Amino acid sequence: MTTVIEKLGICPIKIERNPPESKLTQLGVRQWPKWGCPPSKFPWTYEAKETCYLLEGKVKVFPSGSNESVEIAAGDLVVFPKGMSCTWDVSVGVDKHYNFE
Structure with missing residues (x-):
């Protein structure tokens, strides 16, 4: 089953848990470049809208100016x-496909 979660705060983060393979194929996710990192903690600013699909890993994302965090993990389209x-805040090393618009 697919679950869509929208976190509102300073900026919304959209998370779709376990999207169907048909959606991944339609988006061309498997052709996107890959990026990975070991467990670590670092600041990041999105210069462009990013859509990514986590193959492995677990991350807590803390939007600046928000008290809430968002957890993303393997199988999430974000x-x-x-x-x-x-x-x-990467607790389990990440391997993901990503696409900037």
């Missing part, structure tokens, strides 16, 4: 809005 600043 959209980060352009201009959002946040801190990534």
Whole structure:
């Protein structure tokens, strides 16, 4: 089953848990470049809208100016809005496909 979660705050982060393979194929996710990192914590600002699909990993994302965090993990299709600043707290090493618009 697919679950869509929208976190509102300073900037919305959209998370779709376990999207169907048909949606991943339609988006061309498997052709997107890949990026990975070991467990770590770092600040990040999105210069463009990013859509990513986590193959592995677990991350808590703390949007700047918000008291809440968003947890993303393997199997999540996530959209980060352009201009959002946040801190990534990676507890399990990440391997993801990503696409900037």
